[in-house]
Amino acid sequence: MVRLIAALALCLAGAASAGPSRVVSINLCTDQLAMLVAGPGQLVSVSWLAADPALSLMAEEAGQIGVNHGGAEEIYLMRPDLVLAGPYAAHATVEMLTRLGVQVRTIPAANTIADIRRNITLMGDALGREARAEEILSAFDADLAALPEGRPLLATTYAANGLANGRDTLSAEAMRRAGLFLLADRIGHSGGKMALEELVMAGPELVVTGSRYATPSRAEAVLDHPALSALQAERLSVADRGWICGLPALTGTIRSLVR
Amino acid sequence: MRLLAALGALCAGLFVAALMIGPAQIGIAESFRGLLAGDGAAGLVMREIRLPRAVLAALIGGCLGLSGAAMQGYLRNPLAEPGLIGVSAAAALGAVIAIQTGFAAAFALALPLSALAAALLAVLLILFMAGPGGGSLALILAGVAVSAFAGALTSLVLNLSPNPFAASEFVFWMMGSLADRSWLHVVIAAPVMAVGAAMMWGIGRGLDALTLGEDAAASIGIGLPGLRLRIVLGVAAMVGAATSVAGAIGFVGLVVPHLLRGRVGGRPGALLPAAALGGAAMVLAADIAVRLVLPGRDLKLGVVMALIGAPVFLHLIWQQRRGG
Numbered sequence: 001m002v003r004l005i006a007a008l009a010l011c012l013a014g015a016a017s018a019g020p021s022r023v024v025s026i027n028l029c030t031d032q033l034a035m036l037v038a039g040p041g042q043l044v045s046v047s048w049l050a051a052d053p054a055l056s057l058m059a060e061e062a063g064q065i066g067v068n069h070g071g072a073e074e075i076y077l078m079r080p081d082l083v084l085a086g087p088y089a090a091h092a093t094v095e096m097l098t099r100l101g102v103q104v105r106t107i108p109a110a111n112t113i114a115d116i117r118r119n120i121t122l123m124g125d126a127l128g129r130e131a132r133a134e135e136i137l138s139a140f141d142a143d144l145a146a147l148p149e150g151r152p153l154l155a156t157t158y159a160a161n162g163l164a165n166g167r168d169t170l171s172a173e174a175m176r177r178a179g180l181f182l183l184a185d186r187i188g189h190s191g192g193k194m195a196l197e198e199l200v201m202a203g204p205e206l207v208v209t210g211s212r213y214a215t216p217s218r219a220e221a222v223l224d225h226p227a228l229s230a231l232q233a234e235r236l237s238v239a240d241r242g243w244i245c246g247l248p249a250l251t252g253t254i255r256s257l258v259r
Numbered sequence: 260m261r262l263l264a265a266l267g268a269l270c271a272g273l274f275v276a277a278l279m280i281g282p283a284q285i286g287i288a289e290s291f292r293g294l295l296a297g298d299g300a301a302g303l304v305m306r307e308i309r310l311p312r313a314v315l316a317a318l319i320g321g322c323l324g325l326s327g328a329a330m331q332g333y334l335r336n337p338l339a340e341p342g343l344i345g346v347s348a349a350a351a352l353g354a355v356i357a358i359q360t361g362f363a364a365a366f367a368l369a370l371p372l373s374a375l376a377a378a379l380l381a382v383l384l385i386l387f388m389a390g391p392g393g394g395s396l397a398l399i400l401a402g403v404a405v406s407a408f409a410g411a412l413t414s415l416v417l418n419l420s421p422n423p424f425a426a427s428e429f430v431f432w433m434m435g436s437l438a439d440r441s442w443l444h445v446v447i448a449a450p451v452m453a454v455g456a457a458m459m460w461g462i463g464r465g466l467d468a469l470t471l472g473e474d475a476a477a478s479i480g481i482g483l484p485g486l487r488l489r490i491v492l493g494v495a496a497m498v499g500a501a502t503s504v505a506g507a508i509g510f511v512g513l514v515v516p517h518l519l520r521g522r523v524g525g526r527p528g529a530l531l532p533a534a535a536l537g538g539a540a541m542v543l544a545a546d547i548a549v550r551l552v553l554p555g556r557d558l559k560l561g562v563v564m565a566l567i568g569a570p571v572f573l574h575l576i577w578q579q580r581r582g583g
Contacts, residue, residue, distance in 0.1 A: 070408035160424055162439070195441055195555050197304045216358055218431055219424035222439045227307035 019128015020103075025050075026093070027069040027086030029245035030123075032058050032109045034084055035065070036248070037123045038133050041042035045078055053209055055241050057249050072096040072170070082126065110246025112173050113144065119246060138246055143251035150179030150258035153234070154186065155206035158199060160219040166191020171208075171243050174250055178257035180206065200227055206259065207233045210240045262522050266536035269370065273543040277313040278305065280547055282554045292543050303537030310386060317539040318445070319437075319505050320576045322452050324460035324538020325531060327512020329459055332466035332527030337575055338395055341498045342509030346381045350502035351432040352409040353377025355416050359425065367456075371451040375499030378384045381405050384492050395579060417510060421482030423476075434561030437506035437546050444504040455533075458489045463528025470483050510568025511538050517571055 017129050023038060024045045025031045034043050035058050049055050050062035053240050056200035068074055072093045075083060083104045085094055094104050104127050110116045117137060124133020155175055157165040165171045167184045169191060175182055183189065199207075209223055222228070242253035279290055285301050293301030294310070323341065330339040341347050357363040357373035375494045388401035413432055465486040468476035477483060501508070514532055515537040523529035542560065549558040 010385040193555055193557075195282035197281050197308055198555075200303050201283040201285070201300050201307070203300055213424070214422055215361070215422045215425065216363075217420070217422045217424035220422075220429050225307075225439055226439050226441075226443065227303050227441070230303055230307060 009129055012236045018079060020080075022080045022127075023082045023084065023127060024068060024075055024078055024080040025084040026068065026075065027084065027089060027107075028055060029086055029109070029247075030084040032056060032245055032247055033107070033119060034122045034127065035061050036134070036136060037120070037129050038127050039129060039132070042127060042129075044080065045075075054239075055239075055244060057241050057247065064094045072100075076100055076102065082143055083122075084126065110168050113177065113250070115251065116246040117249065120248070129145035140248040142250065143225070143248070144177075147177065147251065147254055148258050152179055153205040153259055154203070154206050154207060155180040156183035156189075156194075156199070156202075157210070157238075158194070158228070159210050159222070159224065160198075160217070162193045162196060163223050164189055164191075164199065170246055170250070174243055174254050175208070178254045178259075180257065180259070195229060196222060196225060198203055200231060204231070204233050206236060207231065208236045208238050208239060208257070260535055261538060262515045265466075266533060266540060269540045270514070270536055271459035273540055273547065274317060276312050277316060277547050278309050280550055281309055282550070287334070293492070303427055304490075306442065307523030308439075311445050312437050312440055313543065314445055315440050315448070315505065316437055317502040318449060318452055318540030320511060320539035321535040322455065322501045322538070323508060323511035324515040324534040325456060325459060325544070326494045326497050326538070327467070327538070328440075328516045328534035329462065329490050329525065330494060331461075331516055332530065333469065333487065334389060334398065334577070336395055336398060336512070337468065337520075338572075338579075339512070341378075342507060342511070343406075343493060343513060343572070344381075344385050344398060344402030346378050346385070346494065347399060347499050347502050347507035347509065348406045348409035348413070348433070349381030350374040350378040351507045352413045352416070353499065355432060356505040359377045359416050359420050359544045367447055368451065371448050371500040371503045374501075374503035375496050376449060377409075378499040378502070379491065379495035384493050386418065387484060388411075394396065405486045408479040430559060432506045435506035435564075436557055436559050437505055438503060438557045447502045448500040451496050451500035451536050458493035458496070459531060462486060462489055463531055464532075466527035476544065494501065505560070508542065510561075510572070511541055513575075514539055514564075514568050514571045517575065573579050 001137055023034065023043050025034045025043065026047050028049040031046035033047065043065055045068045048067040051059050053059040053068050056062060070093060071116065075097060081103060083102055085106050086211050087106060087109050089106065097104050098187055107119055107122055110119050120133050120137050124130045145241055165184060166189055171181055172184060183202055187202055198209055207232060212220060236254060238256060243250060254257045277296065280415050285304065285305055290305055291304040293299065296302055297306050327340045330341065331337055341563060353376055354370060354374040357370050363370040384399050384405060385398065389398040411432060417429055420426060465476065465481045467480045468479055475481060516534045519533045519537050520530060523533055527551050540547060545560050545563040548563050549560060552558060
């Protein structure tokens with residue numbers, strides 16, 4: 001009860017001023033959304049993943065802001081007045097920060113374009129930057145409206161360990177939005193591993209693969225299988241960072257998927 | 260001879276079954292048409308996915324069965340098996356180092372040859388530790404040490420890899436799997452396997468003579484150093500090549516000779532071809548089992564082999580204890 005009142009008081013204090021002034025983000029997706037929405041100097045640290053160009057669209061900005069590794073002690077010593085976390089944040093970390101009196105705000109994952117719009121609004125609200133969020137939102141809507149219509153090829157992603165995207169994922173949403181017809185929708189694949197045999201038999205017209213690491217791994221070896229190259233399907237490579245997170249930049253990824 | 264024909268027929272039957280079974284439901288008639296004509300999606304699945312996998316299962320099983328029979332014959336100890344005494348684990352380490360350092364991409368046979376080199380070191384170490392008599396205790400203890408050491412180094416190398424997928428691949432290297440293997444893997448492993456198997460050609464007479472003791476064998480004109488060299492190199496080549504493409508598959512070389520020894524009258528020479536065919540049948544059967552039990556989940560071959568192999572192993576130890 002005391003904790004609830006304290007949290008409420010913190011919320012009210014936040015609302016009364018122009019928004020939190022020392023914000024730390026500990027999730028790749030909240031990192032990037034916060035970098036878009038935050039005012040100058042408002043964001044003091046983002047997660048180290050945001051500085052990895054393989055995963056982040058804003059690696060350079062993240063490097064300039066400074067990175068954290070998501071540990072409670074490290075975060076607490078930054079004296080933040082708001083911590084932004086994703087839905088999969090380490091439970092113990094969030095719990096401890098809350099106990100120490102740090103306000104933690106969890107932004108849910110985005111699996112659809114509607115989710116992205118919602119998260120932009122949530123972020124504007126959390127940072128006290130509603131006007132900036134509105135701006136981003138209208139630009140996003142304009143980009144979405146300007147997307148060209150693509151041909152309805154039967155398509156799927158295929159990644160390391162034979163993972164193919166399921167129906168309720170952001171990549172599925174992006175591919176549908178690009179006019180593609182999703183293999184997962186046709187055969188009822190809910191995500192996870194799809195045997196190479198099944199992929200071949202399903203006869204996709206477009207196979208979208210992701211980023212590869214420089215050193216080999218057996219997990220990725222399936223992407224070099226001769227049966228995959230022999231498939232009568234167009235191959236397209238989309239960098240993982242393009243759709244790991246629900247960001248307005250997803251429109252660029254969708255555009256690259258349009259056939 | 261009748262035993263070999265029966266084992267050959269069993270292998271052929273399991274080979275066809277391995278081609279017919281897979282996560283994609285393809286009818287038997289369509290499977291055969293795909294295999295023979297090779298066109299369309301079914302042709303691609305049969306020729307490029309299932310056929311190389313079945314060929315590799317048969318080759319690897321044959322190599323492991325033959326290696327087990329040869330080592331057991333030479334050391335006159337039914338517990339000598341490449342998996343148990345750490346040769347497979349060392350081969351896996353050699354393969355992992357070759358892959359992670361990029362040496363595996365240097366030339367076509369770099370991967371199996373690296374695994375061969377590591378396996379060779381392990382065989383030599385084991386033979387040195389076990390001594391000429393091949394005492395069980397020294398053999399198994401040395402095997403435990405080599406396995407643990409090679410396993411730990413494999414884990415270390417994988418953990419140091421900048422590729423995050425590699426770190427989780429320890430299970431594959433220690434348990435073995437044929438999932439998504441292709442002709443590329445058959446092409447690099449088969450030549451090294453063939454050289455290893457060729458070295459085993461004609462060692463049967465020497466192994467038979469060895470059952471009388473080393474002095475007796477030497478007195479009837481068996482060149483023991485030559486025999487030892489051929490077994491060491493042959494086992495290293497076969498286990499190295501098999502492990503470099505499919506990971507360490509344990510217990511094949513233990514179970515198969517154990518099951519067949521009685522059928523060949525206990526003669527280690529006659530056991531060699533029988534164990535090769537029996538090993539092929541066993542790995543083919545295990546690879547069918549992993550696809551039937553948990554299709555699409557890539558259950559590891561080592562899991563199935565350990566379920567069969569561990570009880571046999573315990574039984575053998577029990578027998579040795581009672582026999583003194």
